[in-house]
Amino acid sequence: MKLLPGGIVKPKTTVVNKTGAWRTFIPVFDEDKCKKCGICETFCPEDCISIDENEFRHPDYDFCKGCGICAEECPADAIEMKYEEKE
Amino acid sequence: MSLFAQGHTACAGCGMPIAVKLVLEGSGENSIVVSPTGCLEVTSTRYPQSAWGVPWIHSLFENAAAVASGIETALKVKGKKVNVLVIGGDGATVDIGVRALSGMFERGHNVTYICYDNEAYMNTGVQRSGSTPYGASATTSPAGKLSFGEDRPKKDIPAIAAAHGIPYVATASVGYPKDIVKKVKKAQEIVGPKYIQILTPCPTGWRFDGSKTIKLAKLAVETALFPVYEIENGEITKVKKIKERKPVEEYLKLQGRFKHLFKKNKDRIEVIQKMADSNAEKFGLDG
Ligand SMILES: Cc1ncc(C[n+]2csc(CCOP(=O)(O)OP(=O)(O)O)c2C)c(N)n1
Ligand code: SF4
Ligand code: SF4
Ligand code: SF4
Ligand SMILES: [Mg+2]
Numbered sequence: 001m002k003l004l005p006g007g008i009v010k011p012k013t014t015v016v017n018k019t020g021a022w023r024t025f026i027p028v029f030d031e032d033k034c035k036k037c038g039i040c041e042t043f044c045p046e047d048c049i050s051i052d053e054n055e056f057r058h059p060d061y062d063f064c065k066g067c068g069i070c071a072e073e074c075p076a077d078a079i080e081m082k083y084e085e086k087e
Numbered sequence: 088m089s090l091f092a093q094g095h096t097a098c099a100g101c102g103m104p105i106a107v108k109l110v111l112e113g114s115g116e117n118s119i120v121v122s123p124t125g126c127l128e129v130t131s132t133r134y135p136q137s138a139w140g141v142p143w144i145h146s147l148f149e150n151a152a153a154v155a156s157g158i159e160t161a162l163k164v165k166g167k168k169v170n171v172l173v174i175g176g177d178g179a180t181v182d183i184g185v186r187a188l189s190g191m192f193e194r195g196h197n198v199t200y201i202c203y204d205n206e207a208y209m210n211t212g213v214q215r216s217g218s219t220p221y222g223a224s225a226t227t228s229p230a231g232k233l234s235f236g237e238d239r240p241k242k243d244i245p246a247i248a249a250a251h252g253i254p255y256v257a258t259a260s261v262g263y264p265k266d267i268v269k270k271v272k273k274a275q276e277i278v279g280p281k282y283i284q285i286l287t288p289c290p291t292g293w294r295f296d297g298s299k300t301i302k303l304a305k306l307a308v309e310t311a312l313f314p315v316y317e318i319e320n321g322e323i324t325k326v327k328k329i330k331e332r333k334p335v336e337e338y339l340k341l342q343g344r345f346k347h348l349f350k351k352n353k354d355r356i357e358v359i360q361k362m363a364d365s366n367a368e369k370f371g372l373d374g
């Protein structure tokens with residue numbers, strides 16, 4: 001690896017770290033219950049919840065650490081944390 | 088994606104990255120950020136990667152405000168208008184960097200200094216800082232046979248900042264995201280030194296389940312243990328009112344760092360309740 005003077009690195013390069021591997025519990029979103037409020041998106045510490053064209057929210061499991069904040073804060077109880085089986 | 092990328096390595100449920108995302112939303116792309124050593128620096132810039140979507144520089148632990156002062160002065164000489172911010176931890180701010188911070192205030196630099204307050208030196212293993220609250224057990228103020236934990240009250244840095252006569256001082260909590268964005272935007276419209284302290288719960292150091300971060304960030308405010316207010320040119324101009332103030336136990340009992348208080352230090356909980364009462368009175372929080 002070439003070192004740059006002053007330790008300069010490129011912006012937003014942490015995306016190579018797939019922190020989803022840290023997860024023990026996985027958030028599962030229920031669109032039937034979702035009120036499209038965006039609270040989960042605002043509070044996600046990984047900023048990994050995005051919005052689709054129908055305003056439903058989806059976590060990016062590549063980065064979701066399974067903290068459970070979204071499920072705790074969702075006013076519609078639309079997110080359930082489930083134990084994640086891994087191979 | 089915000090200006091703070093995924094793949095940072097803060098613990099699951101950490102309040103700090105939520106605050107950083109919101110601060111950058113308020114400050115926008117035209118910003119330069121300085122961060123002293125601490126969890127934010129370590130978890131956002133594991134070499135050779137960076138989570139930052141704006142120019143960012145790592146200072147020493149103790150001189151973030153001095154580095155920001157230099158950047159602001161250089162930009163002024165070059166005739167460029169850029170928002171210069173510091174985003175640093177409580178240890179870096181209220182203890183080791185307080186001299187540089189005071190100098191920055193005194194010289195009147197146009198810098199927004201954000202302290203993310205997780206109430207201890209988390210990155211090195213939960214040592215107490217000047218910002219650690221009374222009664223909390225930290226590794227250098229451990230609860231035990233002869234100790235009920237931290238025996239000094241939280242240092243009132245917002246009041247110290249305001250005493251410098253700077254135009255804008257504010258506190259905020261990561262439980263109230265819109266308030267953070269609003270305050271950062273407001274700060275960027277004011278010329279001169281600005282200081283904003285944001286409470287960011289730390290599941291690892293406070294010992295609670297990471298899913299409860301926002302709940303605790305709100306409870307700290309709802310109990311009046313962490314009053315949310317603005318001070319402009321030395322005057323309190325706005326406070327976040329509390330409709331029905333909650334007893335401090337509701338906040339304390341959810342955290343391992345206060346667990347010992349419920350066993351044989353019940354009288355200390357009364358002391359903490361008195362601190363909350365006096366905050367409520369001082370800032371007129373009830374109502
Ligand atoms: C001069 C100096 N002393 C000590 C350290 C070791 N150190 C690194 S991070 C840290 C704690 C930072 O605490 P705080 O500013 O509250 O940020 P946090 O880690 O809690 O986010 C310490 C003591 C250092 N880097 N430099
Ligand atoms: S917090 Fe719940 S209701 Fe709101 S957008 Fe997210 S999933 Fe939907
Ligand atoms: S569990 Fe945590 S990291 Fe995963 S999507 Fe929900 S808030 Fe984000
Ligand atoms: S130790 Fe605390 S402040 Fe540091 S990354 Fe972990 S949760 Fe966040
Ligand atoms: Mg700290």
